[in-house]
């Protein structure tokens with residue numbers, strides 16, 4: 001992903017170009033038909049043609065493009081074979097998505113559809129159906145929750161796709177190509193580039209509901225306008241939100257109910273963190289994502305992200321929603337400095353970090 005790094009550096013240059021060409025690029029009345037060479041090494045190269053919106057164009061001609069199925073492609077200039085303009089069509093529907101997925105996937109996949117999801121499975125239809133019920137429950141709950149908070153969400157523009165593989169081996173084969181070694185330590189994930197969720201048939205779905213809901217929440221957040229893919233999304237926001245929605249309620253026979261309940265696992269993590277929590281904990285959580293990337297600090301970072309999200313949604317909802325709105329308006333590949341991240345947060349909240357921290361700790365000590 002060399003180009004990705006280059007593009008991030010070239011972003012300020014690119015915005016100058018955007019201002020000059022604003023009407024053409026911004027209106028999206030035209031799409032680009034791009035034929036390019038896919039695959040990193042010579043042996044795996046294949047030719048692919050996409051109808052795409054160009055989201056970012058680097059000075060050297062490399063592009064970040066979003067195809068009509070919602071997938072993001074970073075294409076380097078030397079991968080591009082041809083590129084032409086054509087009138088933009090609408091995003092594809094569920095049926096077209098199903099056909100394309102079946103063409104693309106190895107043999108043996110089947111389609112299971114729900115009102116809002118397209119589930120591709122390997123013959124394990126009963127399990128796919130159970131996942132579909134969970135996805136639809138979340139979908140309903142998620143949209144109802146935000147509606148009750150007076151937040152207007154967009155209807156997802158692209159069909160929501162989940163891959164449910166037959167077993168762990170199949171999952172490792174498939175997920176390994178997409179996320180590398182991380183596949184070995186997860187039972188499911190949402191992939192920002194492909195916009196798809198991937199999981200596999202686990203022996204005990206009930207025990208893994210939180211994970212499945214967590215990943216499905218990421219997908220929904222990036223498809224309803226709450227978050228923007230490839231923008232500078234602080235990890236505590238993405239993860240905090242997914243954890244806010246995941247809390248399963250096992251007393252309910254359908255396995256999952258109740259958005260915004262206390263997340264017992266993460267409350268525990270936060271409590272264990274408190275005795276050693278440094279004074280600048282919020283600042284480090286907000287300013288960059290490094291605490292999530294080290295095994296030694298990730299657990300604390302997740303616990304604190306859930307707690308902060310919970311606190312903000314329960315006590316500073318309007319301000320937090322305004323903050324989310326501001327984040328969602330940032331552009332793909334745009335990056336903010338640690339200082340800007342903190343300033344954005346403080347100005348949305350109308351309070352300095354110290355004051356927020358005091359209120360946050362006072363509130364969380366009472367949460368049971």
Ligand SMILES: [Zn+2]
Nearest residue numbers: 214218239242
């Ligand atoms: Zn997550």
